[in-house]
Amino acid sequence: MRNKNKISFPNFFNDRVFGVGPLSSKPIIVGLAPGLQGTNRTDQIFYEDFSGSLPFEFLKKHNISKNYDEFNEIKIIRCRITNAV
Secondary structure (H helix, E strand, O other): OHHHHHHHOOOOOOOOOOOEOOOOOOOEEEEOOOOOOOHHHHOOOOOOOHHHHHHHHHHHHOOOOOOOOOOOOHHHOOOEEEEOO
């Protein structure tokens, strides 16, 4: 699928996206896979797509992160966020 996306979307990142947050963190949020128009386009996990709004709302509600729509303030995240794929 990634090779097909590289042809269809040559300007997108189209590569594996690493998780963010401390590796030693006890809480971990695992998403299913990178979103085509968000993560796969930008290389930032849960970025600018619907799949990102849900975990960020949770992080903000539980005071794990103050900035819930982008990872600009990644240093204040107190959990690990990654994709299963």
